[in-house]
Amino acid sequence: MKGFAMLKIGQTGWITKDTPACGPMDAICKPLALAPCTSDVHTVWAGAIGDRHNMILGHEAVGEVVEVGSLVKDFKVGDKVLVSAITPDWGSLQAQEGYAMHSGGMLAGWKFSNFKDGVFAEFFHVNEADANLAHLPEGMDLGAATMISDMVPTGFHGVELADVQFGDNVAVIGIGPVGLMAVAAAGIRGAANIYAVGSRKNCADLAMEFGATNIINYREGDIVEQILDLNHGPVDRIVVAGGDNDTFDQAIRMLKPGGVIGNVNYLGDGDTIGLPRVEWGCGMGHKKIVGGLMPGRRLRSEKLARLVQTHRIHPEKLITHRFEGLENVEPALMLMKDKPRDLIKPLVVL
Numbered sequence: 330m331k332g333f334a335m336l337k338i339g340q341t342g343w344i345t346k347d348t349p350a351c352g353p354m355d356a357i358c359k360p361l362a363l364a365p366c367t368s369d370v371h372t373v374w375a376g377a378i379g380d381r382h383n384m385i386l387g388h389e390a391v392g393e394v395v396e397v398g399s400l401v402k403d404f405k406v407g408d409k410v411l412v413s414a415i416t417p418d419w420g421s422l423q424a425q426e427g428y429a430m431h432s433g434g435m436l437a438g439w440k441f442s443n444f445k446d447g448v449f450a451e452f453f454h455v456n457e458a459d460a461n462l463a464h465l466p467e468g469m470d471l472g473a474a475t476m477i478s479d480m481v482p483t484g485f486h487g488v489e490l491a492d493v494q495f496g497d498n499v500a501v502i503g504i505g506p507v508g509l510m511a512v513a514a515a516g517i518r519g520a521a522n523i524y525a526v527g528s529r530k531n532c533a534d535l536a537m538e539f540g541a542t543n544i545i546n547y548r549e550g551d552i553v554e555q556i557l558d559l560n561h562g563p564v565d566r567i568v569v570a571g572g573d574n575d576t577f578d579q580a581i582r583m584l585k586p587g588g589v590i591g592n593v594n595y596l597g598d599g600d601t602i603g604l605p606r607v608e609w610g611c612g613m614g615h616k617k618i619v620g621g622l623m624p625g626r627r628l629r630s631e632k633l634a635r636l637v638q639t640h641r642i643h644p645e646k647l648i649t650h651r652f653e654g655l656e657n658v659e660p661a662l663m664l665m666k667d668k669p670r671d672l673i674k675p676l677v678v679l
């Protein structure tokens with residue numbers, strides 16, 4: 330089969346591989362829709378998780394099942410499925426501890442385009458199909474369905490990590506597709522003011538539509554000053570879905586004692602992250618930073634799909650660029666790398 334791969338750090342290309350084999354609990358799928366992710370960009374061009382050779386990229390897909398293992402109960406050939414970007418080993422000790430995304434080691438529940446071939450291929454392998462796939466709801470928009478792989482669960486996880494409560498004033502730093510879903514999730518969680526930090530106009534417009542109360546442009550001045558000023562003081566919770574290693578310094582400066590920073594940004598560069606000593610209460614400020622990989626699982630995909638079906642979230646609005654045909658995952662990924670100002674998220678339909 331043909332697939333679009335990371336050949337080595339900084340280099341991508343088309344390769345041919347054998348179609349993956351199906352274990353007894355697994356499924357083989359062919360893609361119906363695919364999306365590239367900023368994480369693919371960090372992985373290839375920043376080499377953020379180390380070198381990978383001839384590894385097929387991609388972890389965001391809607392698929393059709395073409396083969397199932399003998400022990401798979403709930404999926405059969407021909408089923409259309411939501412595919413979670415994170416596909417843990419559910420029997421692992423880490424999963425039993427509540428951190429399935431780290432099953433087998435830190436970040437190891439993230440298998441596609443990290444520890445095994447991803448979804449940018451004619452076929453891809455899904456481990457533990459009953460736990461990691463979900464049925465595509467009848468009539469669901471393919472763009473919205475593809476966003477349930479990663480953008481929706483990651484944005485929502487940022488809000489879970491930040492532990493947003495009713496009436497909280499929340500800053501969402503970064504309003505690409507992940508941050509936009511965090512804005513929507515903060516609203517659903519009952520946030521009061523939602524300060525959305527970004528600079529692209531279409532992202533800012535969609536953030537307002539998804540429930541932001543203010544847009545903070547980081548290119549037009551210090552975000553800490555802007556948010557402290559607008560909020561008349563520090564905020565309760567912060568979701569980090571963009572920026573860089575210095576963003577935590579800014580976040581600590583604008584966070585209340587007792588506040589929480591939930592980070593879902595994938596930090597591609599640098600060795601250490603600095604924190605401002607005094608604003609961190611000289612180490613005693615009760616300001617918490619929690620960073621997390623999004624949780625996978627079928628039940629979560631089904632529940633997030635329900636939010637789409639009940640029109641509480643509109644992830645299809647993230648899609649700004651559409652392509653047809655597997656060969657177009659390449660230009661779609663390059664868009665993700667180059668981030669033109671009118672881009673939020675590309676979709677490739679097969």
Ligand code: NDP
Nearest residue numbers: 367368503504505506507527528529571572593595622623
């Ligand atoms: P985008 O690149 O589309 O969005 C990044 C956002 O951050 C943009 O709004 C951008 O603003 C803003 N930004 C950039 N620099 C700064 C800065 N210095 N200060 C404040 N804001 C800034 O990324 P995605 O939404 O696609 O993904 C966000 C992150 O989530 C990525 O690192 C991705 O790899 C990661 N990720 C993590 C997952 C997880 O499980 N934890 C899963 C999936 C993705 P502008 O408007 O100027 O572009």
Ligand code: ZN
Nearest residue numbers: 366368414479
């Ligand atoms: Zn992703």
